[in-house]
Amino acid sequence: MIYADRMMTVRGSVIRDVATEIASRNNPNLIKLSGGLPDENLFPMKELQEAAETVFNNPELYMESLQYGLTRGDTELLDLLAERLNRLENMKITPNNMLIVTGCQQGISLCATALVNIGDTILIEKPSYLDGLNAMLPYEPNIVGVDTDEHGIRIDALKAAIEANPNTKIVYVIPNFQNPTGKAWPLEKREEFLEFMSRPQYKHIAILEDNPYGEVRFRGEHVPCLKSLDKTGQVVYLGSFSKILAPGLRIAYVVSDDTHFIDRLEEIKEGADLQSNQFTQVHVREYLKANDIDAHVQKICMNYKKRCDALVEIMGKEFPTGVTFTVPDGGMFLYVTCPENFDTGKMLKDALDAEVSYIPGASFNADGSGKNTMRLNFTANDIPKLQEGVRRLAGVFKAEMAKQGM
Ligand SMILES: Cc1ncc(COP(=O)(O)O)c(C=O)c1O
Numbered sequence: 001m002i003y004a005d006r007m008m009t010v011r012g013s014v015i016r017d018v019a020t021e022i023a024s025r026n027n028p029n030l031i032k033l034s035g036g037l038p039d040e041n042l043f044p045m046k047e048l049q050e051a052a053e054t055v056f057n058n059p060e061l062y063m064e065s066l067q068y069g070l071t072r073g074d075t076e077l078l079d080l081l082a083e084r085l086n087r088l089e090n091m092k093i094t095p096n097n098m099l100i101v102t103g104c105q106q107g108i109s110l111c112a113t114a115l116v117n118i119g120d121t122i123l124i125e126k127p128s129y130l131d132g133l134n135a136m137l138p139y140e141p142n143i144v145g146v147d148t149d150e151h152g153i154r155i156d157a158l159k160a161a162i163e164a165n166p167n168t169k170i171v172y173v174i175p176n177f178q179n180p181t182g183k184a185w186p187l188e189k190r191e192e193f194l195e196f197m198s199r200p201q202y203k204h205i206a207i208l209e210d211n212p213y214g215e216v217r218f219r220g221e222h223v224p225c226l227k228s229l230d231k232t233g234q235v236v237y238l239g240s241f242s243k244i245l246a247p248g249l250r251i252a253y254v255v256s257d258d259t260h261f262i263d264r265l266e267e268i269k270e271g272a273d274l275q276s277n278q279f280t281q282v283h284v285r286e287y288l289k290a291n292d293i294d295a296h297v298q299k300i301c302m303n304y305k306k307r308c309d310a311l312v313e314i315m316g317k318e319f320p321t322g323v324t325f326t327v328p329d330g331g332m333f334l335y336v337t338c339p340e341n342f343d344t345g346k347m348l349k350d351a352l353d354a355e356v357s358y359i360p361g362a363s364f365n366a367d368g369s370g371k372n373t374m375r376l377n378f379t380a381n382d383i384p385k386l387q388e389g390v391r392r393l394a395g396v397f398k399a400e401m402a403k404q405g406m
Helices: 014-025 045-057 059-066 075-089 103-115 130-139 155-164 187-197 259-273 278-290 293-318 344-353 383-403
Strands: 098-102 121-126 142-149 168-173 206-210 235-240 251-255 333-337 373-377
Touching: 014 130, 014 344, 045 059, 045 278, 059 278, 075 098, 075 251, 075 278, 098 103, 098 259, 103 130, 103 168, 103 206, 103 235, 103 251, 103 259, 121 130, 121 155, 130 142, 130 168, 142 155, 155 168, 155 187, 251 278, 293 333, 293 383, 344 383
Parallel strands: 121 142, 121 168, 168 206, 206 235
Antiparallel strands: 098 251, 235 251, 333 373
16 A cells, blocks of 8 residues: 555554553553543443433434434534533533534544644644644644643743744643643633733634543632633634543534534534434433433542542652652543653553553653653542552652662
């Protein structure tokens, strides 16, 4: 086969590489702090089963779930989603502002298809969600990482990056419990960011707000999403049921004030897959009609808080001086920074030998920086396993320090 030039830029995910390496070891004692899975024990199995039975037991609904549907998405599901976003996020949208997509992942890809010419610049946080980058890479963009601090994207660095790259088309950000760092931008940061982006010379740049973790807040007050603070209509919002219901459903949505933009995304989606899975759309719709999803999300948050707190506590006790970490108020991940001379990519083998895994931080940076960092997940293991995983990891850190004469 003679591949298209764009395949030069496409790459597989490091997360998959780590998963493959773990699978090849076939070691049931290995504690995976590397994964990005929500806890399946928290899936509302009974309620989702009842919703499926509602569909199966009603011939009309069952037939509807097996038939082609609209590319835009199931009309009733769109109504429910618009109502929910207006209520929770103070948006002022109708289904005309929305498109159902197959995961946020497809939303990122469709937006890149619609907006990015070869060589156009996409600015991303440093570090950022690596599969988000992978969704954009086939469009052969110039991806530029923008420095962040403990509060999120740095506006001075954003200004420098936009000035250096006048062909910037998209700024892709995850302001809530970011993957990989777990950080959330405070309100002031969001306002400062939007004020900056709304300047006349930047108004044409789309802000892609990826928010799959926004509802998974287990500490502190809700902070409005960029979309609800946006006055210019620049923000394109991505939301998903993956972290609050079940990722296998693959139901997510794109929201924009610009209905023409949504129409264009719909046209691209039609070419890509005609529509998102009809059965799961009807299934999720019936689940939402019969259940209080907000109460379910609360249950998830309470559970994840306990795990995150336990992880943070044991890391504080076990990790040697010189290793620091973020303390998230929500989401599924936290980020560890080791001493400068550590290379967590190289150290992964030692960690796997010690029966613990993580994702090396360099993979979340477009320029390969962050070699001394790593992402840890706290949702896929119970507390005793998290604690044991940290003890093992602390042993790896101490051995590395000894090796380096520290
Ligand atoms: C920041 C971010 N965006 C998007 C996704 C993909 O979400 P979905 O399952 O809705 O495609 C993930 C999944 O981990 C993520 O972390």
